[in-house]
Amino acid sequence: xxxxxxxxxxxxxxxxxxxxxxxxxxxxxxxxxxxxxxxxxxxxxxxxxxxxxxxxxxxxxxxxxxxxxxxxxxxxxxxxxxxxxxxxxxxxxxxxxxxxxxxxxxxxx
Numbered sequence: 001x002x003x004x005x006x007x008x009x010x011x012x013x014x015x016x017x018x019x020x021x022x023x024x025x026x027x028x029x030x031x032x033x034x035x036x037x038x039x040x041x042x043x044x045x046x047x048x049x050x051x052x053x054x055x056x057x058x059x060x061x062x063x064x065x066x067x068x069x070x071x072x073x074x075x076x077x078x079x080x081x082x083x084x085x086x087x088x089x090x091x092x093x094x095x096x097x098x099x100x101x102x103x104x105x106x107x108x109x
Contacts, residue, residue, distance in 0.1 A: 013095050028079050035072050039065070 042060050044050040052058065 010095065010099060013099065014092070017091060017095065024079055028075060031072065031075065035068065038068060 038060065041050075041052060041057055042065050045052045045057065045060065046062070052060075
């Protein structure tokens, strides 16, 4: 019975990790979509002279795009490169070690 309980527990923890990763991916792809639109507007405004002089778009300049690009690249590296460094095997080992520590603490015998 304990084995099934531990397997169910590990499975639920792995599902929770996968759910968090999917949420991060969704947020990243949404950010990428908005970033691409921002880059297109910036290029049209600065290089082709498109008359975008209304409130949020008139403040897009090179400095803002530089900061936005840096933030975008940092979020991409955080999401994708960290997965390469800390891959699926590392996550599974870490989850198992955390579950083992937790079960060792809960023994009342």
